[in-house]
Amino acid sequence: MSGLDWAPRFPPLLPTAVAADGEAAARLVAEAWAGVAQGRRFALDDAPEGVVVVRVLDGGAVPWVDGCVPLGTCPLAPALLLPTARQPRAPLALLVQALRAPVGEDGVLVLLPGPSLRCLTLAAPWPLVQP
Amino acid sequence: MTADARAQLRAALDDATAGLIGRNALCELILLSAVAGEHVLVVGPPGTGKSEAVRQVAGALGGRTFEYLLGRFTEPAELFGPVDLRKLRDGVLEVDTTGMLPEADFAFLDELFLGSTAILNTLLGVLNEGHYRRGRTDVQVPLRVCVAACNHLPEDVALAALADRFLVRVFVDALPDSRLEELLGVAGVARAPVETAGRLAALDVLRGAARGVDLSEAQGPLAEAVRSLRAEGVPLSDRRLVRSQRLVQAAAALAGRTVATRADIWPLLCVAPTLLAQERARKVLPALVKHADNALLDHAVAEVSDGPEALAGRLVAESRALTADGRPGEVARLKGWLRDVDVAFGPEDRPKDLDDARTAMVARLETLS
Numbered sequence: 001m002s003g004l005d006w007a008p009r010f011p012p013l014l015p016t017a018v019a020a021d022g023e024a025a026a027r028l029v030a031e032a033w034a035g036v037a038q039g040r041r042f043a044l045d046d047a048p049e050g051v052v053v054v055r056v057l058d059g060g061a062v063p064w065v066d067g068c069v070p071l072g073t074c075p076l077a078p079a080l081l082l083p084t085a086r087q088p089r090a091p092l093a094l095l096v097q098a099l100r101a102p103v104g105e106d107g108v109l110v111l112l113p114g115p116s117l118r119c120l121t122l123a124a125p126w127p128l129v130q131p
Numbered sequence: 132m133t134a135d136a137r138a139q140l141r142a143a144l145d146d147a148t149a150g151l152i153g154r155n156a157l158c159e160l161i162l163l164s165a166v167a168g169e170h171v172l173v174v175g176p177p178g179t180g181k182s183e184a185v186r187q188v189a190g191a192l193g194g195r196t197f198e199y200l201l202g203r204f205t206e207p208a209e210l211f212g213p214v215d216l217r218k219l220r221d222g223v224l225e226v227d228t229t230g231m232l233p234e235a236d237f238a239f240l241d242e243l244f245l246g247s248t249a250i251l252n253t254l255l256g257v258l259n260e261g262h263y264r265r266g267r268t269d270v271q272v273p274l275r276v277c278v279a280a281c282n283h284l285p286e287d288v289a290l291a292a293l294a295d296r297f298l299v300r301v302f303v304d305a306l307p308d309s310r311l312e313e314l315l316g317v318a319g320v321a322r323a324p325v326e327t328a329g330r331l332a333a334l335d336v337l338r339g340a341a342r343g344v345d346l347s348e349a350q351g352p353l354a355e356a357v358r359s360l361r362a363e364g365v366p367l368s369d370r371r372l373v374r375s376q377r378l379v380q381a382a383a384a385l386a387g388r389t390v391a392t393r394a395d396i397w398p399l400l401c402v403a404p405t406l407l408a409q410e411r412a413r414k415v416l417p418a419l420v421k422h423a424d425n426a427l428l429d430h431a432v433a434e435v436s437d438g439p440e441a442l443a444g445r446l447v448a449e450s451r452a453l454t455a456d457g458r459p460g461e462v463a464r465l466k467g468w469l470r471d472v473d474v475a476f477g478p479e480d481r482p483k484d485l486d487d488a489r490t491a492m493v494a495r496l497e498t499l500s
Binding site: 006008010011012015061062064066068069070083084085086113 | 439442466467469470473474475476477480493496
């Protein structure tokens with residue numbers, strides 16, 4: 001799939017999840033566990049391509065580590081997680097339709113900015129529960 | 132000379148807002164109003180830091196402050212001073228204003244609209260004319276700014292004249308959940324005494340400079356903005372519009388300009404009289420005030436213009452106060468700041484000064500972790 005043009009989004013979306021890959025993914029998971037130890041409620045998605053997505057379940061702030069991408073949803077596409085600060089230069093409804101076609105109606109899609117299009121499908125998240 | 136004065140006021144604002152969470156814009160608008168010679172009405176529920184913000188600004192500028200919580204049975208003497216009974220026996224009506232509102236540089240009147248007609252009429256005279264007169268007492272009032280507070284705007288038409296004297300309207304609410312850790316972190320932390328010498332004089336220098344600011348370049352954009360606001364249903368009387376020019380002059384003076392430009396019309400939003408009007412104005416104004424620029428009043432500009440440049444400026448300003456302040460919870464505050472930056476700006480879109488500040492904050496966090 002070819003790349004997608006992105007533009008800054010202002011005001012940003014309300015962050016409800018955060019994604020990270022590589023070394024940042026490990027730090028993000030650790031940060032989420034640290035939050036759980038303090039009573040926060042998160043769910044973890046082990047997405048394809050080594051990406052980890054942490055979703056906020058208690059309405060509080062998203063965890064932060066250097067290199068993470070805060071994600072949010074916009075009313076036009078509630079089942080699509082987008083970077084809070086960037087928006088694709090494409091009609092969102094058409095984009096969602098195109099991205100949904102191969103994966104069906106189930107699950108949440110994550111669209112990450114980058115030189116090539118990165119659209120990941122999230123299945124069932126695992127709630128993080130304090131051992 | 133005005134550069135020195137602005138530096139003094141910058142230091143005063145830094146002192147006033149140290150440990151005051153989420154009220155930077157209010158402090159800046161009080162300062163703007165003091166420079167403009169206008170007054171501020173703060174509307175919001177009790178316990179939202181209204182009086183603390185006024186106290187902090189007044190304390191940081193070094194002026195005499197008069198603060199009073201008005202009630203239905205408050206007597207005029209409680210604000211303006213008692214009648215001198217010895218002189219009254221000789222048939223002379225004179226008021227002893229020592230330490231009372233007529234001698235104050237800054238005034239904070241909580242629950243203003245609960246005051247009696249006698250109090251409100253006298254106050255109207257003080258705010259309109261800058262004089263307090265009663266019997267043989269005729270005092271020129273040194274008041275730089277009067278800040279009034281109420282929980283709701285008055286609906287009584289009889290109070291409208293007084294409410295209208297308060298050109299700047301600020302609506303405050305409880306802090307958002309995301310800032311509760313900061314609020315709890317500063318609770319009970321003692322403030323260091325501040326050195327205020329020369330700051331009141333600096334304020335007066337800027338007041339003089341503001342009166343001399345050339346408005347000719349800003350009047351076109353200002354009229355354009357008002358037309359847009361009125362088209363959007365934002366009520367803005369001719370009187371408030373004309374007086375708003377003093378705020379524009381003050382904004383220019385505080386930005387170091389002798390000629391007001393499009394970058395200085397942002398205070399217009401604060402002149403919109405109701406919360407609804409300000410919310411409507413917020414939708415219209417960003418396009419018109421996107422050039423808003425005022426390094427000294429960056430929080431107020433960010434609240435008004437709400438544009439990415441203004442937000443970046445506010446974040447950079449916040450970063451300066453974040454590091455090495457010795458307060459507990461620095462790691463949480465640094466992470467909160469970095470989260471705010473990353474939520475609002477992708478790596479490709481960050482202005483350079485914000486990117487530099489972010490790099491410094493990440494490095495600072497690494498040393499603490």
